[in-house]
Amino acid sequence: MERGLPLRSAAGENAQRLAWPRENRIxxxxxxxACYEGGRRFHTEHFIVFVRFGRGESPxxxxxxxxxxxxxxxxxxxxxxxxxxxxxxxxxxxxxxDGTDIVVVAKKQAGExxxxxxxxxxxxxxxxxxxERDARHEGRQAPARS
RNA sequence: GGAGCGGGACGGAUCGUCGCUGCGGGCCGCAAGGCCCGGGGAGGAAAGUCCGGGCUCCGCAGGGCAGGACGCUGGAUAACAUCCAGGAGGGGCGACCCUCGGACAGCGCCACAGAAAGCAAACCGCCGCGCAAGCGGUAAGGGUGAAACGGCGGUGUAAGAGACCGCCAGAUGUCGCAGCGAUGCGGCAUGCUCGGCAUACCCCGUUCGGAGCAAGACCAAAUAGGGAAGGGGCCGGCCCGGCCGUACCUUCCGGGUAGGUUGCUUGAGGGCGCGGGCAACCGCGCUCCUAGAGGAAUGACGAUCGGCGCGCGUUCGCGCGUUACAAAACCCGGCUUACAGGCCCGCUCUCGUC
RNA sequence: CGGGAUGUGGCUCAGCUUGGUAGAGCACAGCGUUCGGGACGCUGGGGCCGCGCGUUCAAAUCGCGCCAUCCCGA
Numbered sequence: 387m388e389r390g391l392p393l394r395s396a397a398g399e400n401a402q403r404l405a406w407p408r409e410n411r412i413x414x415x416x417x418x419x420a421c422y423e424g425g426r427r428f429h430t431e432h433f434i435v436f437v438r439f440g441r442g443e444s445p446x447x448x449x450x451x452x453x454x455x456x457x458x459x460x461x462x463x464x465x466x467x468x469x470x471x472x473x474x475x476x477x478x479x480x481x482x483x484d485g486t487d488i489v490v491v492a493k494k495q496a497g498e499x500x501x502x503x504x505x506x507x508x509x510x511x512x513x514x515x516x517x518e519r520d521a522r523h524e525g526r527q528a529p530a531r532s
Numbered sequence: 533g534g535a536g537c538g539g540g541a542c543g544g545a546u547c548g549u550c551g552c553u554g555c556g557g558g559c560c561g562c563a564a565g566g567c568c569c570g571g572g573g574a575g576g577a578a579a580g581u582c583c584g585g586g587c588u589c590c591g592c593a594g595g596g597c598a599g600g601a602c603g604c605u606g607g608a609u610a611a612c613a614u615c616c617a618g619g620a621g622g623g624g625c626g627a628c629c630c631u632c633g634g635a636c637a638g639c640g641c642c643a644c645a646g647a648a649a650g651c652a653a654a655c656c657g658c659c660g661c662g663c664a665a666g667c668g669g670u671a672a673g674g675g676u677g678a679a680a681c682g683g684c685g686g687u688g689u690a691a692g693a694g695a696c697c698g699c700c701a702g703a704u705g706u707c708g709c710a711g712c713g714a715u716g717c718g719g720c721a722u723g724c725u726c727g728g729c730a731u732a733c734c735c736c737g738u739u740c741g742g743a744g745c746a747a748g749a750c751c752a753a754a755u756a757g758g759g760a761a762g763g764g765g766c767c768g769g770c771c772c773g774g775c776c777g778u779a780c781c782u783u784c785c786g787g788g789u790a791g792g793u794u795g796c797u798u799g800a801g802g803g804c805g806c807g808g809g810c811a812a813c814c815g816c817g818c819u820c821c822u823a824g825a826g827g828a829a830u831g832a833c834g835a836u837c838g839g840c841g842c843g844c845g846u847u848c849g850c851g852c853g854u855u856a857c858a859a860a861a862c863c864c865g866g867c868u869u870a871c872a873g874g875c876c877c878g879c880u881c882u883c884g885u886c
Numbered sequence: 887c888g889g890g891a892u893g894u895g896g897c898u899c900a901g902c903u904u905g906g907u908a909g910a911g912c913a914c915a916g917c918g919u920u921c922g923g924g925a926c927g928c929u930g931g932g933g934c935c936g937c938g939c940g941u942u943c944a945a946a947u948c949g950c951g952c953c954a955u956c957c958c959g960a
Contacts, residue, residue, distance in 0.1 A: 460859090477550090
């Protein structure tokens, strides 16, 4: 709440719920590509995070997309990493502005390390704070691009 | 006690908080949908995708060739490369394990060594004749090799040889008995003893149509159900044969969709009992319902108790570490591979004690 | 879901069809040449042929099962 991240609702009115329903997911390939090309990129120890503010549509909840390729590991491990990413998003979605798309790509090292939820929270939280700060620094409010 | 063989079943438990999903019920809403409650929610291999089927479409799924797969016998089964029972050969002290058509149908291969590697031959030898060179007779012995034309003993001979005899091993033919059969046991005859490799081609026998749930069906939306070029199309690759017929297919240009429902989980299904069968398995009766996602749900955090290992301790207990492999994607039957731990049953060998 | 290819010295590849000797180029080491280096010449070392089992007298080669990497089609 401090640190400048505004407290917004995830989807609809219920701001108290910590959920991750369908409209909060990035599904289409074109949306992923838009994030890769139009978003800011941040590297953490185990992930590459793309953040794109201000998607522009009127009902625009924040969304998350996870990309975990087969280089990372076998199916069980890949599923677990995706769930850890969703769990982070579920907890932090209230601090993310509406219309923000986040795509997280797992690096190969993510499979080799025994990740815990705390590790994911720390890395992605730091990346999001930097994205928010850079966006304010760049000019006006965060959703400046169109 | 130690070492081992075969088979079977399991593969953490409970609670709290926050989430996901589909089912049932209730409430709100014109609707899309939302909220609340209840009870479900990964595996023995879900894996690799190596076989076999079901199901769906190709109108029907025909004949031949090509190609693939399989390969002792009998049975089980929807089917199989699986399973059960048996046979033969090989390995192991043993429990037990492994392998399986055909080499007088053809085409081939057998390096090096060796005289000679497959049908006939003779390097050193041995024997006879000859002064010698050499000629002839031999295949017992030597040596080479993965493999060398049966083995042992005798008769015989110039020296030798199944040349002949006895026993043994094998081959071929034939007969009898047992068995559904693979095959086994036994008798007789022939001195026949002329190899191996088909997991290289091949031959014989059996078997196989193609695709695959992104199969397929329905609804909705969208576009001019557009233009150009080529090909008649379909029935696994080819041929025959058949069927359909102005549709269909391919490529390019320019556009438009790529949303929802269904298929989707009750099935060659699981458990128990009885009966048949050596068994695999089958039949009958009762009973149970046990994931259905869709860029893809079963997770995160915390607590307690377990299992195993190590240390302190050695009654209790305490601390630390560890708790595997691996994620359903239409569904079954198998195979193969991965796996922390422990559990049960039967059996073998060996050591010690009584 | 369906189909295909490749694993051989440090690197890039031959050899596999038709089984017996693993070879080439670059790289490496030594020597020569040069005042020295490069280039060049000569000599040399280096391989469990991805892993396991099988067939065979004998397997990089043939058969089966795994592992890894890469590429197509829907």
